[in-house]
Amino acid sequence: MxxxxxxxxxxxxxxxxxxxxxxxxxxxxxxxxEQLRACGVxxxxxxxxxxxxxxxxxxxxxxAVGHAxxxxxxxxxxxxxxxxxxxxxSHRSAASxxxxxxxxxxxxxxxxxxxxxxxxxxxxxxxxxxxxxxTTTHEGMPITSVARTLxxxxxxxxxxxxxxALAQAxxxxxxxxxxxxxxxxxxxxxRGRAALTRATAQEPKLTxxxxxxxxxxxxxxxxxxxxxxxxxxxxQDHPRLEPDFYWPTCRLVVETDGWETxxxxxxxxxxxxxxxxxxxxxxxxxxxTYDDVAYDCATVIDRLRAAAT
Numbered sequence: 212m213x214x215x216x217x218x219x220x221x222x223x224x225x226x227x228x229x230x231x232x233x234x235x236x237x238x239x240x241x242x243x244x245e246q247l248r249a250c251g252v253x254x255x256x257x258x259x260x261x262x263x264x265x266x267x268x269x270x271x272x273x274x275a276v277g278h279a280x281x282x283x284x285x286x287x288x289x290x291x292x293x294x295x296x297x298x299x300x301s302h303r304s305a306a307s308x309x310x311x312x313x314x315x316x317x318x319x320x321x322x323x324x325x326x327x328x329x330x331x332x333x334x335x336x337x338x339x340x341x342x343x344x345x346t347t348t349h350e351g352m353p354i355t356s357v358a359r360t361l362x363x364x365x366x367x368x369x370x371x372x373x374x375x376a377l378a379q380a381x382x383x384x385x386x387x388x389x390x391x392x393x394x395x396x397x398x399x400x401x402r403g404r405a406a407l408t409r410a411t412a413q414e415p416k417l418t419x420x421x422x423x424x425x426x427x428x429x430x431x432x433x434x435x436x437x438x439x440x441x442x443x444x445x446x447q448d449h450p451r452l453e454p455d456f457y458w459p460t461c462r463l464v465v466e467t468d469g470w471e472t473x474x475x476x477x478x479x480x481x482x483x484x485x486x487x488x489x490x491x492x493x494x495x496x497x498x499x500t501y502d503d504v505a506y507d508c509a510t511v512i513d514r515l516r517a518a519a520t
Contacts, residue, residue: 228256301320303368
């Protein structure tokens with residue numbers, strides 16, 4: 212209601228502007244010129260509002276209402292609207308909107324039925340293999356379905372990041388094996404088909420960082436048994452721990468210590484309390500740093516093999 216009141220104040224006036232304000236409130240503060248026309252706002256009124264600072268041009272035919280300082284969702288929807296009818300958020304941007312993977316890219320991935328070359332801040336993809344079954348709306352955003360998003364992601368990202376997205380889809384209860392199989396059956400010629408087929412042939416492991424993903428890949432390359440990862444584990448005085456990795460059969464826990472999350476004194480103390488609780492519960496705990504995994508992988512594997520015997 213606060214957002215609606217704000218936009219109504221910005222776009223005050225006769226009923227057409229009231230309708231435009233209500234629409235913008237549902238769309239993270241952005242509207243297209245076609246939508247303004249549908250509300251009854253003509254071209255002259257739009258130009259006058261731009262000159263008055265009530266509308267701010269984001270792309271050709273797409274405007275922010277009141278100010279141009281939009282959140283991530285508003286910028287993404289503006290990019291979708293800029294690419295015309297049938298355009299949807301896709302690839303890494305769609306994966307981020309679904310909550311499967313984060314992205315630091317400033318460009319927005321859009322799949323659209325027709326090309327608009329040279330649009331700033333938009334990475335446009337062809338829609339040759341996209342069908343109505345591949346698109347939906349999530350939180351007001353026209354977007355590729357989860358299954359189609361995973362297929363497109365498989366063509367454009369590393370295997371460890373794809374596995375992380377699959378595991379996150381399971382965690383968020385968005386994973387639909389039937390939908391993925393159906394997407395794959397229609398994906399002849401799609402560059403992501405083989406990668407997604409391989410990734411879904413085994414249970415995906417949820418990793419929270421690149422260091423964890425690298426460690427898991429190291430374990431697999433060495434032919435060691437698959438660990439559990441980022442799942443609750445009960446230990447003394449800690450009813451719900453989530454170690455990075457653990458092997459229940461040999462009571463072994465491995466924590467990967469990245470600098471970003473382990474560099475403070477409080478983090479050091481917290482880690483030692485966790486280790487003590489695990490040891491008291493009968494678990495062995497090993498810790499490996501980024502340098503261990505990246506530059507001394509032979510020692511890491513030797514220690515794991517010794518602990519598993």
